[in-house]
Amino acid sequence: MAPLRVAVIALIFANLLALALWKGWLGGAAPHGEPERLSNQLNPERLRLMTDARPPAPPPVVAKPTPEPAPAPAPEKAAEKPEAAPPAADAVAPQACVVFASLTPDQARELTARIAKAGTGFKLSETRSEAPSSWWVHIPAQGNREAAEKKAAELRRLGVDDLFVMQDPGPNQFAVSLGLYKNEAAATRLLEALKEKGVRSAQIVARGAGTVRIEVRGPGDGLSTVVSDLSERLRGVGRLECRP
Template identity: 70%
Template sequence: MAPLRVFVIILLFANLLALSLWKGWLGGELHHGEPERLSNQLNPDGIRLVGEEPRAPVRRAPVPAQAPAVEGKVEEAPAQEAVAPQACVIFSGLSGDQTRELSARIAKAGSGFKLTEARGEAPSSWWVHIPSQGSKDAADKKAAELRKLGITDLFIMQEAGPTQFAISLGLYKSELAASRQLDALKEKGVRSAQVLARGGGVSRLEVRGPSDSLATVVSDLSERLRGVNRLECTP
């Protein structure tokens, strides 16, 4: 009976050991079958690749809110009016009265004009004459010689001064007309006649303004400014 008892005790301990291993009482881990192995394989959170760092969650910048579109008509900028180009005209050889009249008329025409006045020493006339003969008798003798040459339009200056007893042969507004008279006298044999510029204090008026308005003003003044030089200038 003793060997049988020993065999039963050994068998009992073997069953207890198998039960302990199967229950995991001894620290081991037993897999109870195919369903448990499949559940472990389908657990994605438990999967890790060797050497891979965990990735931080990607943050996306917030999309700025757009202002709602305002429906309505788009206002168009008003069209700019065409501006007339600037022009410039110079009136030269003006007397004092002509300068004042021209300035007053242009000022009355509007505020878009700019006037620039310059008073020069340009001669106002050219005098064709024979210089002083020194005495009245000498002047009378010279005048008689001129009349014999067919020159009757002459005058002996009587007023005291450097031109006393000079013989005047004509006073002209332009140097060109005086030069022509001098050439005509030379053709008749007069060799002592001369041309002398006289006067001064004439004005030069420069007018700037819109081309269309300035053209109208100049046209209106054309009859009143006969004999006055008119030139175009750079605006």
């Protein structure tokens, strides 16, 4: 038993010696562990544990504004040509108006046809009369100029000076006109006065019954030409100016 006890005691001392060497209790061996390294470092108070530290974030990058390109120089304008003046508006021809009164139906048809043939631009307004518009005291047509002048001379010898020999072609050419009245009573008084002077061939004719009145409106120059052309065809027809 004695040798075993000696061996156990020796083993215990060996373990204690190994522990003392490992702990550095004997001063020969380098200390082990993190605390010992910290105590052996210079200025250990300046060391900081950075387990939770993160690398500093980089400074934010500020985007520099992109400089706008300088505007390109405007191309030089070509010399501006003066604008052509707008064409002057055609001068509007002055309008005119002519009234053809006391037309027979045949004359009215002829007038209408000739105006239509003359071209566009003319306006016609037709009015037909059923009641007499005047009463004409006259001596009927004498057949020729010589007979009419002879009759006129006879009337002057009887004291009738207010007379007129119709010259326009038509049914009343070479008739002797003695007066035109707006009412029948005045015409009758003249007829009685002529009979007292010895005039027996005078008579009264109502005018305007069944006659046609046509107003023609249009450009003055064109209307003047049309009226001139119709003057030979419509002799004896009353022609008056009216408001365009």
